[in-house]
Amino acid sequence: MINDQKITISTGPSRRSVYWYPQEMLWSEFVAQLATPKVTPESFAIYKSMRKNQQDDLKDVGGFVGGRLRENRRKSDKVLDRCLITLDADNIPAGGTGAVLQAVSSLGCAYVIYSTRKHEEAAPRLRIVIPLDKPCAAEEYEPIARKISSYLDMSILDQTTFDVCRLMYWPSVSVDMGSQYVYTYADNPFLSGAGILSMYEDWHSVAEWPEIPGAIKVREQRAKRQGDPLEKKGVVGAFCRIYDVPAAMDQFLPGTYAPTDIPGRYTFTDGSTVGGAILYDGGKFIYSHHATDPISGLLCNAFDLVRLHKFSDMDDGAKEGTPAAAMPSFTAMKELCVEDPQVKALVLQEKHAEAAKDFAGIELQARGNTTEWLVKLKTNKDGVALKTIDNALIIMENDPGLSGRFYHDEFANRATVVARLPWEVSEDGPYRSRGWNDSDDAGLRHYLEKMYELTGQQKILDAMALYAKKHRRNPIKEYLAPLVWDGIQRIETLLIDYFGAADTPYTRAVLKKALVAAVARIWRPGTKFDNMPILTGPQGIGKSTFFKKLGGAWFSDSLRTFEGKEACELLQGYWIIEVGELEGFNKSEMGTIKQFLSKQDDIYRAPYGRRTEALPRGCVFFGTTNEDDFLRDRTGNRRFWPVNVDSENATKSVFTDLTPDEVDQIWAEAGILYTQGEKLYLENKEAEGAKEAQEAHKNVDPRESMILDFISKPLPSDWMRRDLQARRVFWAQGMKQEGLEERIPRDRICAAEVWCECFNNDLKYLTQRDTRDINGILMGLKVCKKFKTPTRFGAPYKQQRGFEVCL
Structure with missing residues (x-):
């Protein structure tokens, strides 16, 4: 050649x-x-x-x-x-x-x-x-x-x-x-x-440069086959909707292309030719003739333009036939996109808008700039929110369907819903606030999954707990704080005015102490107050209505047990609690009530908590009954403050005169008394009145008089040496056969002695319950004082726990 x-x-x-x-x-x-x-x-x-x-x-x-x-x-x-x-x-x-x-x-x-x-x-x-x-x-x-x-x-x-x-x-x-x-x-x-x-x-x-005939048309057809980049879904479409080709050049490839005098033509600045990059379809696509341009010979949308310029080297090791969406450069470009605030926000907004179709009625625009809060979410390369506690918390703080629609009720220790949630059925009329329930837990998980693809029950619960900690409110504090007292004293005469109670220092003090205690337990939860005023009187005079009006939304009459978790749960969210039908409680239950009233904390696990905690008590108890002899505890009833009521002597009506404004003034006055340091216990004449009232309403065991008569009789001087048979002979003969013997006052008594000699029962049938009943009666007698240690009670009973008798 x-x-x-x-x-x-x-x-x-x-x-x-x-x-x-x-x-x-x-x-x-x-x-x-x-x-x-x-x-x-x-x-x-x-x-x-x-x-x-x-x-x-x-x-x-x-x-x-x-x-x-x-x-x-x-x-x-x-x-x-x-x-x-x-x-x-x-x-x-x-x-x-x-x-x-x-x-x-x-x-x-x-x-x-x-x-x-x-x-x-x-x-x-x-x-x-x-x-x-x-x-x-x-x-x-x-x-x-x-x-x-x-x-x-x-x-x-x-x-x-x-x-x-x-x-x-x-x-x-x-x-x-x-x-x-x-x-x-x-x-x-x-x-x-x-x-x-x-x-x-x-x-x-x-x-x-000469063109192959139809080259421009071919590129236009190629653009049509690629589809309108503005209509693409996900990150690619969002990027192209935010940035057309010229905007992407300016934002991500500054100085890489320079515009020419010919509209729609750019020069790749690292090459030696000019005007070789041509826009198509109004800037949606670009085709480059520049030999050294990374997109040379390619028709690219804005996303691919930036992808190939920044990340094309990452595709060198990719297998032939690998789809573009699976290329390393594609993944890297998506990561770049979600780091861009505008693209990230648009992706999330579009996902939000699409998902919101399943939750009719949600306003998609938050009270601020929606974009601003959405970009706070951490996302993966596809613009999907990561399943993190932080993201869940950000959503709860900002999503218009959630933000401001519920809060943590510090008093009730639970979430309270104050506006319609996305999963609730819309109803006419103003929304009535309610407690957060199990269906809301499910609704929240579904909403976060549907709207943000965020799942993970535990993480959502954790976010809920953090949200609750940040958004705490005490609705009773919010009610009490703005009240202004008009200076008219009402509290001392409430029972006198509305129920015709006797006008005594005790009557005037009962509700004053209790209502001030109720205020104290709001501002200082767990304040010591272990008493319960009790209104005793006929039905239909408004006893329950009175307390219901005082308590408003925080009144409850559902407390039917005083033991275990159920009792603690029934207290949560209530301020004024009525304990009704006290006559229905037996002696043992009255003892349980006393113990319950003395608590300043309730051991309880919050609805979305995982541990039990001691919650300072925030409520006060009030009793109502139609009976007189309802105090069955012979060991003492100091915690109960009974007041006899009868509407015949009342000057005001609970049903018509106790208006909401009047209730506000009652609590306003209670608040003033609290700030002035009002004592929460009875003193002097008030305390004496309480003892008299307690004694008047004490339930008397019919055996009490028998036992008192029994222990009041003098005994022979050799009584401690006599066996049971000899003692029974003495009682059977009515003390007559030994009339010449020396008699001495009784100095001790025990339950066994009462059982065998007073009730004439066999000792072997004496049960623990019988022993408790007899001891209870003896303890209630003023002439009996319990021995600190076991004491000898003569031949029949030997050593027993008993009482000293002081006649």
Whole structure:
């Protein structure tokens, strides 16, 4: 070959090769290498019937790039230079092979032409390779290739043929197509790249470059196939809705492109050509002709523009056929997107709006700037909120369907709902506040999952606890604090005015102490107050109504047990608690009530707590009864303050005169008394009145008089030495047979003695209950005082726990 010189190409064994290594050879050697195609065993008919990926694998016998590559990477921005022009003539009409060969020959320069794997006479496909006299720079390659192609019929060329890093396969044919393999070359002078470039007025201007007919239309069609980027879902669509191509250039690629005087055209500033980046569809897409541009030869939306510029190197090791959405660069770009406040906010807003369709009636705009709070959420690369406590808390603080709609009631120690929640059914009229319940727990989890894809029961509960700690309110404090007393004293005469109670220091003190205690337990929960005023009188005079009006929303008459967790639960959220029908409680239950009243704390586990805690008591108890003898504890009833009431002597009506304004003034006065340091216990005449009232309402055991009479009788001086039989004879004879013996007052008594001698029962039938009952009666007698240690009670009983008798 006369016209011959060394060329350097880059070769790889497969299209999937990551690295392409330089190979130096003579042009003549290169031409010779194309002369004999590799033959594979399948027929051409079978080859054409295969799927595209199978065809691609068969024709992939290795290939070359007509120049050198930086870092041995086959990418547009890695091309150092080109020594070969390579053209894909894939659109030759049937029978047009000869015409193409003649047109290339007329160029007068060296070339080699060979057919592709799919070539047949009915659909010719050729590869045209033209050597350059000197290697050209990457930026010079496309204008040279386009200009020389313009002397051919450019319509036969593939739209992507001018890609500077384009791969050309080495030739191969099916077993029955060897005779149709096209191979020809011309030993002419090499093409002068400089000479071709000189044909332009300014080869740097992409606007002068020849275009393949229909190229613009092809790109527009390609854009349509890609779909409107503004209509894409998720992060990609959100990014493109926030940033069109020019905006993305300014925000993420500053200085990378410069606008030209021609609207819609930009210059890639790291290249040597100008105006090669062209906008399409109003800035939704960009196509770059710049050889060294990372998006060279690609039609990109704003998302892909930034992705390829910033992260395309990450895709070098990706397997062929990997979907774009699975590329490392795609993942990195999504992460960049969700770090952008505007994109992140839009993604979350759109997810929020879509999910909100399942929760009719929710206002999507919060009271502030929705974007501002949404960007506080930590998200993954898809813009989905991470399943964290912090995110759940941010949502509760800001979501318009949740924020301000519930709070932690510090008094009731539970969440209280004050506005309709997203999962509630809408009802007419103003919303009535209510306690948070189990269905709300489920509703909140469903709402967070649906609206934010946030799940995790424990994390949601933790966030709820933190929210509750931050949003604490005490509604009774909010009620009491603004009350202003008008200076008219009411509390001391409440029982006198509304129930006709006797006007005594005790009567005046009872409600004053109790109501001030109620106020004290709001401002200082757990304040010591272990007494319970009790109104005793006929039905229908308004005893329960009185306390219900005083307590309002914080009144309860549901307390029916004074033991265990249930009792503590029944107190929560209530301030004024009526204990009704006291006559129905037996002696043991009255003892339990006394113990319950003395507590200053209740051991209880909050609804969304995981541990029990001691909750300072915030309520006060009031009793009501229709009976007189309801105090059954003989050991003392100091905690109970009974007051006899009867509406016949009342001057005011509970039903008409005790208005809400009047109740406000009662509590306002109680608040003043509290700040003045009102004592919460009875003194002097008040205390004496309490004892008299307690004694008057004491339930008397009919056996009490029998026992008192029994222990009041004098005994023989030898009483301690007598056995039980002798003692019973003494009692049976009525003390007459020994009338001359010396008699002495009794100085001791025990339950066994009463059981056997007073009640004439057998000692072996004495039970623990009987013992307690008798001891209770003895303890209630003023003449009896309990011994601190067991004492001897004579031959029948030996040592017993008993009482000293002081007659």
